[in-house]
Amino acid sequence: MATLLSDLPGSTWTNWVGNQSFTPAHTAAPRDEAEVVALVTQAAERGLGVRVAGAGHSFTPVVETSGLRLDLSALRGVVATDPARRRATALAGTRIHDFYEPLWDAGLALRNQGDIDTQHIAGAVATGTHGSGSRYTSLSGVVRRMRVVTATGEVRDIGEDQPELLRAAQVSVGMLGVVTELELDVADAYRLRQQVGLRAFEDVMEHWDELVSTHRHFGMFWLPSEESGALYNLDGHGRSMADQCYVKVYDEVDPDVPDDDTEGRRVDRCYRIFPMVYDANFHELEYFVPLDRAPEALRAMRELMLARLPESVYPLEVRTVGPDEAYLSPQLGTATAAISVSGTPGTDYWDYLRSVDALLTEHDARVHWGKLHFLTPERLHRLYPRADDFVALRRELDPTGMFLNDHLRPLFA
Numbered sequence: 033m034a035t036l037l038s039d040l041p042g043s044t045w046t047n048w049v050g051n052q053s054f055t056p057a058h059t060a061a062p063r064d065e066a067e068v069v070a071l072v073t074q075a076a077e078r079g080l081g082v083r084v085a086g087a088g089h090s091f092t093p094v095v096e097t098s099g100l101r102l103d104l105s106a107l108r109g110v111v112a113t114d115p116a117r118r119r120a121t122a123l124a125g126t127r128i129h130d131f132y133e134p135l136w137d138a139g140l141a142l143r144n145q146g147d148i149d150t151q152h153i154a155g156a157v158a159t160g161t162h163g164s165g166s167r168y169t170s171l172s173g174v175v176r177r178m179r180v181v182t183a184t185g186e187v188r189d190i191g192e193d194q195p196e197l198l199r200a201a202q203v204s205v206g207m208l209g210v211v212t213e214l215e216l217d218v219a220d221a222y223r224l225r226q227q228v229g230l231r232a233f234e235d236v237m238e239h240w241d242e243l244v245s246t247h248r249h250f251g252m253f254w255l256p257s258e259e260s261g262a263l264y265n266l267d268g269h270g271r272s273m274a275d276q277c278y279v280k281v282y283d284e285v286d287p288d289v290p291d292d293d294t295e296g297r298r299v300d301r302c303y304r305i306f307p308m309v310y311d312a313n314f315h316e317l318e319y320f321v322p323l324d325r326a327p328e329a330l331r332a333m334r335e336l337m338l339a340r341l342p343e344s345v346y347p348l349e350v351r352t353v354g355p356d357e358a359y360l361s362p363q364l365g366t367a368t369a370a371i372s373v374s375g376t377p378g379t380d381y382w383d384y385l386r387s388v389d390a391l392l393t394e395h396d397a398r399v400h401w402g403k404l405h406f407l408t409p410e411r412l413h414r415l416y417p418r419a420d421d422f423v424a425l426r427r428e429l430d431p432t433g434m435f436l437n438d439h440l441r442p443l444f445a
């Protein structure tokens with residue numbers, strides 16, 4: 033592949049769910065970091081914007097650019113594991129599921145992960161992708177070092193010796209430059225027991241603190257209607273699912289506990305328990321409220337959806353995420369409950385999502401950068417106390433804003 037931008041026309045890109053699409057001036061798939069540097073340098077000389085596409089699993093226009101879109105799929109693989117320090121280093125385009133075998137073979141595993149495992153690690157980290165468990169951070173919270181090609185073409189190794197920069201880089205939605213490699217804090221390999229079952233909504237609210245604190249992982253789907261479960265492949269085993277909570281708890285088990293897969297119960301390696309199977313399409317909004325305010329917010333959400341929004345048939349998913357220090361993280365300084373709702377593709381779901389936004393804003397909700405949201409500059413600065421620090425460092429690293437786009441500029445220019 034030539035690394036001359038003029039030889040690289042743009043191709044149309046569409047995200048995984050199909051609600052974002054654009055055609056940039058140039059598209060390139062660099063084979064290594066040196067090619068990334070060459071491409072970013074040329075784009076800077078021509079005054080072009082640059083954005084990287086990961087696996088395209090964000091619902092927001094976070095990849096869009098009229099300039100240069102980079103595809104880092106070739107920068108893929110776990111390149112080092114260090115069991116003594118519990119560290120793993122991977123190239124930016126490594127998919128979450130690429131970590132499984134190399135880490136397990138080294139006696140290691142990701143500390144936590146989300147519902148799917150096809151994202152690029154750099155893409156997942158960029159938006160603060162999380163799983164569930166109030167003692168576990170998002171994937172961004174376990175990043176200990178990142179290599180970033182900045183606007184000048186310089187390669188910066190941002191590590192723990194530069195804590196301010198690392199906190200800005202951990203959740204940066206691609207705004208500090210092109211990430212080529214990441215080092216993560218990981219766990220010793222562990223096995224999980226998953227237990228699922230239906231419980232009444234008020235029963236779950238009354239036992240909220242116990243459910244959240246007793247289990248390594250607690251998550252649930254509240255199902256507004258009878259047909260809701262099928263939309264996310266949730267099986268009620270013949271029981272009525274309307275207005276019920278599909279509760280999932282995961283706990284670590286000793287290595288000698290045998291594999292199990294009976295109704296409502298599974299025991300297996302952690303990475304075989306975490307991912308869900310999605311074959312449905314949906315457009316999702318996810319907001320985060322401080323953990324101690326979750327039952328109050330969830331009761332209000334249930335009321336809103338049942339009383340005023342009967343068209344909202346997708347389950348409401350609820351997870352918890354532990355606190356971290358990243359400047360743009362929804363978990364900055366506080367554990368949160370992640371509350372997500374989905375709109376049906378092809379329908380006008382914006383009024384519904386705006387009602388959810390208005391309600392959760394009353395509970396000081398922060399947003400998921402990869403999912404639909406209505407964040408304004410005023411709310412950004414009120415709810416993210418280190419937003420100014422992020423913007424200052426962003427301007428220092430990228431004075432011309434080549435890594436911004438039309439979606440991010442109003443918030444972060």
Ligand SMILES: Cc1cc2nc3c(=O)[nH]c(=O)nc-3n(C[C@H](O)[C@H](O)[C@H](O)COP(=O)(O)OP(=O)(O)OC[C@H]3O[C@@H](n4cnc5c(N)ncnc54)[C@H](O)[C@@H]3O)c2cc1C
Nearest residue numbers: 086087088089090146147151152155158161162206211402
């Ligand atoms: C079915 C489904 C399930 C999901 N489940 C969860 C979940 O359980 N938990 C959760 O928190 N989220 C979840 N998400 C959201 C998803 O994890 C995030 O949107 C994530 O950012 C997507 O990663 P990606 O690799 O697809 O990145 P993309 O969506 O392609 O990009 C995300 C951002 O990262 C930037 N980026 C990517 N690579 C680089 C790089 N090398 N350098 C600089 N910037 C880069 C992009 O420019 C963009 O700004 C889900 C999404 C879907 C569609």
